[in-house]
Amino acid sequence: MVMRGVASEIVLIDRNEKLAVAQAQDILHGTPFASPTRIWAGGYEDLAGADVVVLSAGVSQEPGESRLHLLERNAKVFGAIIPSVLAHAPQALLLVTSNPVDVMTDIARRISGLPSERVIGSGTILDTARFRALLGEHVGVSPKSVHAYVLGEHGDSEVLWWSGAVVGNVGVQEMAAQMNRPIDTEARARIEDAVRRAAYRIIDGKGATWFGIGSGLTRIVQAIATDEKALLSISAETELYDGISGVTMSLPRIVGAGGAGASLVPKLDDDERKALLRSATILKEAADSVHI
Ligand SMILES: NC(=O)C1=CN([C@@H]2O[C@H](COP(=O)(O)OP(=O)(O)OC[C@H]3O[C@@H](n4cnc5c(N)ncnc54)[C@H](O)[C@@H]3O)[C@@H](O)[C@H]2O)C=CC1
Numbered sequence: 167m168v169m170r171g172v173a174s175e176i177v178l179i180d181r182n183e184k185l186a187v188a189q190a191q192d193i194l195h196g197t198p199f200a201s202p203t204r205i206w207a208g209g210y211e212d213l214a215g216a217d218v219v220v221l222s223a224g225v226s227q228e229p230g231e232s233r234l235h236l237l238e239r240n241a242k243v244f245g246a247i248i249p250s251v252l253a254h255a256p257q258a259l260l261l262v263t264s265n266p267v268d269v270m271t272d273i274a275r276r277i278s279g280l281p282s283e284r285v286i287g288s289g290t291i292l293d294t295a296r297f298r299a300l301l302g303e304h305v306g307v308s309p310k311s312v313h314a315y316v317l318g319e320h321g322d323s324e325v326l327w328w329s330g331a332v333v334g335n336v337g338v339q340e341m342a343a344q345m346n347r348p349i350d351t352e353a354r355a356r357i358e359d360a361v362r363r364a365a366y367r368i369i370d371g372k373g374a375t376w377f378g379i380g381s382g383l384t385r386i387v388q389a390i391a392t393d394e395k396a397l398l399s400i401s402a403e404t405e406l407y408d409g410i411s412g413v414t415m416s417l418p419r420i421v422g423a424g425g426a427g428a429s430l431v432p433k434l435d436d437d438e439r440k441a442l443l444r445s446a447t448i449l450k451e452a453a454d455s456v457h458i
């Protein structure tokens with residue numbers, strides 16, 4: 167966020183104060199090369215006047231653990247921190263990233279009592295970025311020109327929306343064929359696996375994922391700060407999806423100063439539709455299993 171200059175002030179709050187101070191100092195030393203952001207480590211009282219509060223506290227996956235395994239532990243953490251956030255920043259928009267992010271977003275909305283458009287999750291912003299990056303690499307085009315989304319859970323049941331993926335305004339399959347880099351069954355399976363299993367591989371190698379999610383959160387905050395009305399795949403409560411009411415999951419949504427706006431209704435093929443219904447069902451059941 168400091169590198170992109172999306173905020174004038176950033177305060178880091180962590181129960182490990184020594185860590186927050188060290189991170190803030192380290193980032194401060196990058197500001198002469200980035201943007202003149204005021205960054206410091208503080209307490210909840212320092213949130214007064216904040217426009218956005220990113221909730222990233224809690225435990226993360228150990229190698230081999232799924233995101234849904236973290237639910238019970240991180241629900242307790244949110245029960246402890248959200249009242250303190252609201253006491254000092256009742257006007258802030260909450261941006262959740264702790265995992266399992268879709269269910270944690272649902273929990274944050276229920277604990278806070280804020281309207282659903284003001285409690286959003288990073289959702290599949292990261293999976294969508296992974297999908298775009300890999301497709302761009304495959305066809306040899308900038309990932310910025312690849313428009314492709316991952317829908318549903320940020321997790322094992324996520325749905326890569328292949329039938330809606332375009333490069334410029336040409337379908338990705340047609341574009342890949344034109345570039346002599348066809349996306350055959352093997353290439354498709356490789357990309358699909360690399361997106362879905364990315365977190366497991368990175369956690370196995372370095373213990374956590376940092377840069378992709380940091381970039382994704384920055385993109386969301388930028389859209390909020392500038393009231394951009396950008397179409398981003400983020401998680402928010404969906405009134406009704408394919409017969410399931412009130413499920414918090416990712417769809418491409420319009421993001422601006424008010425948080426999550428209208429969502430795009432994806433035109434899916436039969437397999438994608440079944441897979442998204444399955445993903446929504448998994449998330450709904452997980453959210454319903456947590457009693458606030
Ligand atoms: N949604 C996404 O795409 C991604 C989500 N994550 C999730 O974000 C969360 C954090 O991941 P990391 O930063 O890698 O973990 P981390 O362990 O490095 O950081 C978590 C921090 O939370 C703090 N914390 C725990 N309980 C707290 C409390 N009650 N009050 C204040 N601070 C508290 C800890 O002291 C720790 O510094 C995890 O749940 C992880 O799975 C991580 C990467 C991507």
Ligand SMILES: CC(=O)C(=O)O
Nearest residue numbers: 233265292365375379
């Ligand atoms: C940790 C995580 O959720 C990710 O990198 O996708």
